[in-house]
Amino acid sequence: MPKRRRKSKNTPTSDVGGEDSVVLRETAPLQMRYYGDPVLRKRAEPVAEITDAERQLAEQMLMTLEDTGNGIGLAATQVGVLKRLIIVDLGEEDDEAYEPLVLFNPEILSAEGEIVAEEGCLSIPDVTADVKRPEIIVVDGIDIQGEPVHIEADGLLARVLLHEIDHLNGVLFIDRISGLKRQLLSDELQKLQQAEHPS
Ligand code: NI
Numbered sequence: 047m048p049k050r051r052r053k054s055k056n057t058p059t060s061d062v063g064g065e066d067s068v069v070l071r072e073t074a075p076l077q078m079r080y081y082g083d084p085v086l087r088k089r090a091e092p093v094a095e096i097t098d099a100e101r102q103l104a105e106q107m108l109m110t111l112e113d114t115g116n117g118i119g120l121a122a123t124q125v126g127v128l129k130r131l132i133i134v135d136l137g138e139e140d141d142e143a144y145e146p147l148v149l150f151n152p153e154i155l156s157a158e159g160e161i162v163a164e165e166g167c168l169s170i171p172d173v174t175a176d177v178k179r180p181e182i183i184v185v186d187g188i189d190i191q192g193e194p195v196h197i198e199a200d201g202l203l204a205r206v207l208l209h210e211i212d213h214l215n216g217v218l219f220i221d222r223i224s225g226l227k228r229q230l231l232s233d234e235l236q237k238l239q240q241a242e243h244p245s
Contacts, residue, residue: 073102073105073106073109074106074109075106075109075110075113076106076107076110076125076126076127077125077126078110078114078124078125078168078169078243079123079124079125079126079169080169080170080171080238080241080243081169081170081218081235081238081239082238082239082240082241083126083169085123085126085128086123086124086169086213086216086218087216088123088128088216089128089214089215089216090121090122090123090127090128090129090130090131090213090214090215091128091129091130092130092151093129093130093131093150093151093188095192096150096188096190096191096192100129100131100150101190103122103127103129103131104131104133104148104190106125107120107122107125107131107133108133108135108146108148110125111133111135111168112135114168117135117168118134118135118136118137118202118206119132119133119134119135119206119207119209119210120132120133120168120210121210121211121213121214122214123213123214123216124168124169124213129150130150130151130152130214131148131149131150132149132152132207132210132211132213132214133146133147133148133149133210134146134147134149134203134206134207134210135147136202136203136206139202144203147197148189148190149185149187149188149189149195149197149207150187150188150189150190151187151188152185152186152187152207152210152211152214153185153186153187154183154184154185154208154211155183155184155185155186156183156184157180157182157183157184157208158180158181158182158183159180159181159182160178160179160180160181161178161179161180161181162176162177162178162179163176163177163179163205164176164177165177165205165209165219166219167209167218167219167220169213169218170218170219170220170235170238171238172234173220173231173234173235173238175219175220175223175227175231176223176227177209177219177222177223178222179204179205179208179209179222180204180208181200181204182198182199182200182204183198183199183200183204183207183208184196184197184198184199185197185199185207185211220235
């Protein structure tokens, strides 16, 4: 807990403004959870109804993702909320601009092919590894308006969707790499587990 500065009784002070004042934003970024936090290993629950609370959570997650500067996907689990909600924001990729995607209760209907590519995770900073995943997938879910969505994806979009859906099941990308490579990462992971992360 931070120390409070004691105000001198003789100095007139204002309750408004000043360096101690807190600016409340309607939508604020959320606290990221990092490797070692047990919440990342929990299974998220389906969302029964898309209410204002769910929409606000999605907005806050989009803001949190934007704040990371380099993230392209986020699962609610990663901000400590055990609801089945993922967001994807590819920004501009291959000269195409993508709209951010908000997906509640995502479900993989089919997956085919196999492709290896490098992955990282906002909850596991500075760790990357090659991960083998299906190449083409079909995913169903519900959008921010509560409407059903049907997505056929390949390439980076498929990879991000699979990575984020894994999070909802308590699975991390490092679970999907070979034992040898994981062993090579074990020192780094242990350090992360003990690290203090910025709030
Ligand atoms: Ni991740």
